[in-house]
Amino acid sequence: MHIEEFRDYCLAKKGVTESFPFDEHTLVFKVMGKMFAVSGLERTPAQANLKCDPERSEELRAEYDGLIIPGWHMNKHHWNTVMIESNLPHTLIFELIDHSYDLIVSKLPKKVKAELENL
Numbered sequence: 001m002h003i004e005e006f007r008d009y010c011l012a013k014k015g016v017t018e019s020f021p022f023d024e025h026t027l028v029f030k031v032m033g034k035m036f037a038v039s040g041l042e043r044t045p046a047q048a049n050l051k052c053d054p055e056r057s058e059e060l061r062a063e064y065d066g067l068i069i070p071g072w073h074m075n076k077h078h079w080n081t082v083m084i085e086s087n088l089p090h091t092l093i094f095e096l097i098d099h100s101y102d103l104i105v106s107k108l109p110k111k112v113k114a115e116l117e118n119l
Helices: 003-011 054-063 090-106 110-117
Strands: 016-019 026-031 034-040 047-051 068-070 079-083
Touching: 003 016, 003 026, 003 034, 003 090, 026 090, 034 090, 047 090, 054 068, 054 079, 079 090
Parallel strands: none
Antiparallel strands: 016 026, 026 034, 034 047, 047 079, 068 079
């Protein structure tokens, strides 16, 4: 998957914005101000950090050894680095984006969830 396809998928989700809060190379996607995906644009091959349920993280890392690894510069218990320009099925990458987004949305305060619903 090319980084543009990854970007388009993230931006199509409700309430998502993109920014470069750290530097000009680190693209961050947020839902209602909370980060759910990070991609270092200078990294080759393209990769992204996505939040993940810790138990599922372990399973994914074992099944996709070297293609899904502990989150680079992130809490390695809750974040995975996913090699998006790899042999990983696009459907799996989309599923992992959805999972990360849903984890963040589930932790939003009720008021913010209501705002998101109304977008």
